[in-house]
Amino acid sequence: MADQALIVGGTTGMGRATAELLLKGGIEVIIMGRPGKKLEAAREELSAHGKAHAVGVDLSSLPDVQQFTSSLKTEFPDLKYLLNAAGYFSPKPFLEHTEEDYDRYHAFNKAFFFITQEVARVMIGNGGGSIVNIGSMWAKQAIKATPSSAYSMAKAGLHSLTQHLAxxxxDHNIRVNAVSPAVVVTPIYAAFIEEDKIEEALQGFNSFHPIGRVGRAQDVANVIYFLLTDKSSWVTGSIWDVDGGVMAGRN
Structure with a gap:
């Protein structure tokens, strides 16, 4: 049986790009996303590169998450890789945040926590594995133009979880790492920018990055793939800045 990878948030962006790399590497991939046509369309397109499955789960619903984890070992017994990639981003001033805003961000971490717990149990039975979380530069550095207090709290928590799990x-031969991207062109910005205008809108952030451009999903996926695979077998507990140089300094 081929090794399996679970991508939580694999329909678009960095998760989708990583899924494609894993499939091309001969790894069977399970993408998780909201139930619907978008999820199935992503699975069909990814199937051109290898064996791809799709699982519809509402990450904001703990019963949905529990239903998924209860059957995980039976449905996907050969899991060796996990990427926690789902996310939501909509900048809002701290004084305007509502409880609903706060819960929306932190629901992802709750889902990641319990999905990762069950995946780790499966990995232990398989002799080990590798986990990568997608964190954020905003967890390390506040940017006044994009106020993101609740989002940053959630991502900082994910960074911390990465190190504790590592x-x-x-002892179970499971490595756990994270990537910390800056501005990357992905559909996550559709929460406050029309999707067909995201590319144009983000060009204004090119000079924010010392390297001179915003990131692409593939830029981050390449690093995630490295961290997931044995090419990084002596790396665990790390938070990799994949950010065009932003944490080194800004123009």
Whole structure:
């Protein structure tokens, strides 16, 4: 049986780009996303590169998450890789945040926590594995133009979880790392920018990055793939800045 990878948030963006790389590498991929036509369309397109499955789960619903995890070992017994890639981003001033805003961000971490817990149990039975979380530059650096207090809290929590799990799961031959991107052209900005205008809108951030351009999903996926695979077998507990140089300094 081929090794399997679960991509939580694999229909678009960095998750989708990573799924394609894994499939091309001969790994069977399960993409998770909101139930619907978009999820199935992504699975069909990814199937051109290898064996791809799709699982519809509402990550904001703990019962949905629990239903998925309860059957995980039976449905996908050969899991060796996990990418927690789902996300939501809509800048709003701290004084305007509502409880609903806060919960929307932190629901992802709750889902990641319990999905990762069950995946780790499956990995232990398979002799080990590799986990990557998609964090964010905003968890390390506040940007006044994009106020993101609740989002940043959630991503900082994911960075911390990465390091704690790296320590706890090392004895089980499971590595845990994270990437911390800056501005990347993905559909995550559709929460506050019309999707067909995202590309144009983000060009204004090119000079924000010392390298001179915003990122692409493939830029981050290449690093995620490296961290997931044995090419990085001596790396665990790391938070990799994949950010065009932003954390080194800004223009």
């Amino acid at each position: 320590m706890e799961l090392a």
